[in-house]
Amino acid sequence: MSLVLVSSDSSAPGQKTTPAADPAAAPMERPDPAALAEKNRQEERVLKKRFIGMVLGLVFAHVYVALALAYSYMDDHNHLHTCWLPLLGAFICGMIFVFHVSIS
Secondary structure, eight states: OOOOOOOSOOOOTTOOOOOSSOTTTSOOOOOOHHHHHHHHHHHHHHHHHHHHHHHHHHHHHHHHHHHHHHHOEEOTTSOEEOOHHHHHHHHHHHHHHHHHHHHO
């Protein structure tokens, strides 16, 4: 099997085709070093904020799990009583961590 490119445009034998991107026709402009430096600084700031969000989300998720374990207890009938509020906090902090990981 072979693939054949079919085009609706037919070129005449005398018609000359030009490449889409001729490097000699349009010279590249050199980027401004100051603009590139400012863009890099902005990207570093964004990355720092995302990293801080990841670390805080992970740390607070562990703190909330520890609080949930500290406030959970067994009664005399061997029933486990769990404090659900810290587990909700752990879930929310975990989602904050996952959000910052996913956008980085």
